[in-house]
Amino acid sequence: MNASARRLAAAARKEFRQFLRDRLLVALIVFIYTADMVMCTVALSFDVSNLKLAVYDGDRSQISARLVERFTATDYFGERVPATSLREVDGILDSGRADLALIIPAGLAQDIEAGRSATVQVLLSGTNANTANAARGYAVAIVGGFARDVLVEHAARHGVAVALPGVRAETRIWYNPQLEFRHFMAVSMIVVAGLLVGVITAAAGLVREKESGTIEQLIVTPLRSYELIAAKALPPFTVGMLTLAPSLLIARLFGVPLAGNLALFIAASAFALAAFLSIGFFIATLAENLQQALLLAFLMLFPLMFLSGTTVPVESMPQAMQWMSYFSPVRHYMEIALGVLMKGIGLDVLWPHFAALAAATALLGTWSVVRLKRALYA
Amino acid sequence: MNGSDVIAIRSLSRRFGARTVLDGVSLAVRHGELFGIVGADGAGKTTLLQTVCAILDPSAGSVTVAGLDSVRDAARINASLGYVAQAYSLYGDLTVAENLEFFAAIRSVPPDAFVARREQLLRFSGLAPFLDRRARALSGGMQKKLAVCCSLIHEPDILVLDEPTLGVDPISRRELWTMLREFHQRGKTIVVATSYMDEAVACDRVAILSGGHVLACDRPAAFGGDLEERVKVLLAGDAGAEPAAPDRPRPETKGEAIRVAGLSRRFGAFVAVDDMSFSVSRGEIFGLLGPNGSGKSTTIKMLCGILPPDGGSIRVAGIDVAAHPAAAKGRIGYMSQRFSLYVDLTVDENIEFFGSLYGLADEMMADRRAWVLRLAGLRGHERSLVKNLSGALRQRLALGCAALHQPDVLFLDEPTSGVDPVSRDAFWRLIGDVGRAGTAVLVTTHYVREAERCDRVAFIDRGRLLTVDSPASLRARYDGASLEDIFIALMTRKDAA
Numbered sequence: 001m002n003a004s005a006r007r008l009a010a011a012a013r014k015e016f017r018q019f020l021r022d023r024l025l026v027a028l029i030v031f032i033y034t035a036d037m038v039m040c041t042v043a044l045s046f047d048v049s050n051l052k053l054a055v056y057d058g059d060r061s062q063i064s065a066r067l068v069e070r071f072t073a074t075d076y077f078g079e080r081v082p083a084t085s086l087r088e089v090d091g092i093l094d095s096g097r098a099d100l101a102l103i104i105p106a107g108l109a110q111d112i113e114a115g116r117s118a119t120v121q122v123l124l125s126g127t128n129a130n131t132a133n134a135a136r137g138y139a140v141a142i143v144g145g146f147a148r149d150v151l152v153e154h155a156a157r158h159g160v161a162v163a164l165p166g167v168r169a170e171t172r173i174w175y176n177p178q179l180e181f182r183h184f185m186a187v188s189m190i191v192v193a194g195l196l197v198g199v200i201t202a203a204a205g206l207v208r209e210k211e212s213g214t215i216e217q218l219i220v221t222p223l224r225s226y227e228l229i230a231a232k233a234l235p236p237f238t239v240g241m242l243t244l245a246p247s248l249l250i251a252r253l254f255g256v257p258l259a260g261n262l263a264l265f266i267a268a269s270a271f272a273l274a275a276f277l278s279i280g281f282f283i284a285t286l287a288e289n290l291q292q293a294l295l296l297a298f299l300m301l302f303p304l305m306f307l308s309g310t311t312v313p314v315e316s317m318p319q320a321m322q323w324m325s326y327f328s329p330v331r332h333y334m335e336i337a338l339g340v341l342m343k344g345i346g347l348d349v350l351w352p353h354f355a356a357l358a359a360a361t362a363l364l365g366t367w368s369v370v371r372l373k374r375a376l377y378a
Numbered sequence: 379m380n381g382s383d384v385i386a387i388r389s390l391s392r393r394f395g396a397r398t399v400l401d402g403v404s405l406a407v408r409h410g411e412l413f414g415i416v417g418a419d420g421a422g423k424t425t426l427l428q429t430v431c432a433i434l435d436p437s438a439g440s441v442t443v444a445g446l447d448s449v450r451d452a453a454r455i456n457a458s459l460g461y462v463a464q465a466y467s468l469y470g471d472l473t474v475a476e477n478l479e480f481f482a483a484i485r486s487v488p489p490d491a492f493v494a495r496r497e498q499l500l501r502f503s504g505l506a507p508f509l510d511r512r513a514r515a516l517s518g519g520m521q522k523k524l525a526v527c528c529s530l531i532h533e534p535d536i537l538v539l540d541e542p543t544l545g546v547d548p549i550s551r552r553e554l555w556t557m558l559r560e561f562h563q564r565g566k567t568i569v570v571a572t573s574y575m576d577e578a579v580a581c582d583r584v585a586i587l588s589g590g591h592v593l594a595c596d597r598p599a600a601f602g603g604d605l606e607e608r609v610k611v612l613l614a615g616d617a618g619a620e621p622a623a624p625d626r627p628r629p630e631t632k633g634e635a636i637r638v639a640g641l642s643r644r645f646g647a648f649v650a651v652d653d654m655s656f657s658v659s660r661g662e663i664f665g666l667l668g669p670n671g672s673g674k675s676t677t678i679k680m681l682c683g684i685l686p687p688d689g690g691s692i693r694v695a696g697i698d699v700a701a702h703p704a705a706a707k708g709r710i711g712y713m714s715q716r717f718s719l720y721v722d723l724t725v726d727e728n729i730e731f732f733g734s735l736y737g738l739a740d741e742m743m744a745d746r747r748a749w750v751l752r753l754a755g756l757r758g759h760e761r762s763l764v765k766n767l768s769g770a771l772r773q774r775l776a777l778g779c780a781a782l783h784q785p786d787v788l789f790l791d792e793p794t795s796g797v798d799p800v801s802r803d804a805f806w807r808l809i810g811d812v813g814r815a816g817t818a819v820l821v822t823t824h825y826v827r828e829a830e831r832c833d834r835v836a837f838i839d840r841g842r843l844l845t846v847d848s849p850a851s852l853r854a855r856y857d858g859a860s861l862e863d864i865f866i867a868l869m870t871r872k873d874a875a
Binding site for chain 2: 003006007009010011013014017018021022212213214216217218219220221222223224
């Protein structure tokens with residue numbers, strides 16, 4: 001073992017001791033990768049199911065009852081909240097007792113009987129735009145199907161047998177057949193957990209040396225800046241990589257297919273975690289104390305998270321933002337995670353993201369070492 | 379207790395968890411008295427003062443201030459006295475004027491009274507020219523003076539100060555005491571904790587605190603002779619395991635450990651170090667004395683190779699530091715004023731870490747570890763976390779860790795600030811040991827009294843070297859004056875020039 005390796009080993013031993021002695025920190029990291037992941041995946045699910053439906057049936061006919069039944073027969077709409085007046089519908093929507101309301105005017109059956117065009121109204125609470133948008137789609141489809149049946153029946157009653165030609169869009173959803181938002185969310189949470197843990201533990205670990213003044217002592221020893229960075233990175237890196245196991249298990253329990261080569265994903269995680277740690281060290285060279293470091297970390301974390309497709313698809317962002325996101329290691333890690341864990345694709349398709357991630361890691365790592373050397377070592 | 383007692387402390391005890399910090403303390407401070415509290419680190423000085431200020435409640439016993447009970451009337455006591463904490467209680471980002479204004483506002487000082495008091499305080503403190511300067515940009519001494527001004531802005535009857543002159547240079551220290559005496563002469567009561575014996579002598583009465591008990595309380599003269607010696611005797615049992623210091627004769631060590639020639643460093647337009655030249659021999663203990671901001675730390679940083687000089691040359695252990703900083707680092711040891719150790723690691727783990735950084739291993743490591751434990755009197759504490767050690771033990775361990783690899787030169791940047799007189803004494807014996815082993819020691823200090831223990835002393839001010847000589851020759855040159863008087867004479871002469 002040469003002198004540099006021996007110094008690195010000594011520094012790493014010291015870092016592991018301090019890191020593992022800080023039980024709260026270790027517990028928090030495990031928590032972010034597991035409990036946080038479960039909570040966010042469950043809570044941030046935008047799937048539409050069991051919406052509460054307020055119904056005002058002004059017609060009270062057999063035909064209006066059939067329409068209502070068509071709504072409640074689906075999984076999308078669950079509990080039915082009956083309303084006796086239009087005013088009551090307002091109250092139900094205002095108070096949040098229902099997510100949407102179906103209003104059937106008096107005379108629906110009469111109009112249909114007479115061959116006139118009829119109208120029903122669907123009122124949606126737009127407070128959650130995602131849910132409202134999905135619910136509107138379902139409602140339009142249900143009413144459309146109902147109208148078509150009404151038309152066929154009407155023609156039959158008048159002795160005309162119609163065979164309405166129709167074109168059906170036969171859709172198949174790949175990678176996530178039930179179109180479960182949860183799968184996406186679970187994968188996204190693994191990426192976000194790595195980002196949070198990497199940036200914050202690195203920033204806090206280095207700033208602590210600054211705050212306690214021990215950094216001065218280190219600077220006058222033969223310990224080099226890259227040895228210090230490597231030693232500081234090792235404990236959070238190790239714990240971050242180990243906690244991938246429970247994270248993947250949780251993702252599996254949520255139904256994520258984990259279709260691809262897990263080794264590929266683990267390699268990508270190693271690169272990504274190293275990049276995130278480098279960002280943290282960079283922050284620590286700017287900050288004087290823990291408070292500043294955390295604020296700076298959040299300043300960088302939020303754009304990195306939101307611009308990298310962890311919550312909204314990159315494709316739905318403005319073109320300029322999409323260009324910017326190519327520089328984010330988070331985006332490439334996210335693409336690899338989705339590709340491997342959901343689509344089961346390999347390096348043949350993902351290699352550009354892999355190359356970009358590796359380049360970002362090398363660049364950020366070098367940059368943080370150079371910054372530390374400049375900021376502290378002279 | 380008689381009617382003139384303004385502070386009455388009766389059988390006061392204070393515990394923090396299982397730890398008893400004050401144990402049955404009874405004291406009375408008379409109206410208009412200048413009352414000193416002396417004690418080692420961890421004797422309970424700060425806790426006692428904070429209980430008097432009604433910041434902490436007693437665990438047992440009682441404290442009354444001007445007839446008010448410290449538990450029931452805490453708010454009224456807080457309002458009626460001024461407290462200068464050990465840590466600066468100023469807002470670094472606010473200017474001198476803004477700090478004064480803020481403290482006046484929270485004390486509800488009426489505007490016209492504020493203007494008058496402000497003028498008076500500024501005059502006494504000499505802070506008037508710095509009204510628009512941010513507090514953090516002031517020197518340590520001026521910050522303390524400002525803190526005292528802020529505590530006096532509401533004209534309290536009682537002023538409580540916790541080691542106000544800690545880490546303050548001798549000139550600022552004298553000025554601070556002039557302020558305190560002026561306040562005292564107006565019939566006000568002052569309670570001050572201090573570790574300077576010359577300050578304790580200036581008090582009307584002194585209480586000596588040790589391990590949460592009052593050992594003695596009397597007029598300084600009543601202690602007889604040198605108060606510092608008396609206190610050392612009284613506190614002797616208190617300093618923990620005495621470090622074993624074999625008094626070997628100094629080996630004949632010749633040769634230069636440090637040679638500095640024409641050293642300069644500017645920060646923008648500010649000249650921090652100006653054409654400094656000196657040399658230190660192997661085994662020599664060399665003191666660097668100067669007020670805050672005189673360039674001591676900048677000099678040490680350049681000597682350690684962590685700050686490149688603008689001009690001049692530095693050779694440490696024969697190595698050109700600017701050209702080969704990495705090589706020089708292996709030959710030096712450094713201890714900063716903050717005792718930079720890892721408090722969440724044990725004594726052994728700290729020794730092992732610093733030793734390994736310098737490439738110590740196996741037998742060598744075991745040898746040096748034993749040396750540090752013996753030197754610092756830490757045997758039996760090997761597995762203690764550093765955070766559970768007293769300040770004095772930490773300081774000795776920090777010295778041990780800095781000298782672990784037997785460096786050619788050891789730099790100590792104000793190593794004794796915040797340490798009580800007994801521990802300071804023991805520490806200087808350790809420095810002597812390190813020197814006798816052949817290591818050159820360059821030490822900066824505020825305590826001019828400590829400079830007496832150096833082989834040679836350099837006085838610096840505003841980046842310039844004023845004089846270098848042995849303490850004995852200096853005294854001879856200045857007709858037998860004390861080093862402190864010489865220091866002040868040198869600095870004030872510069873001011874006048």
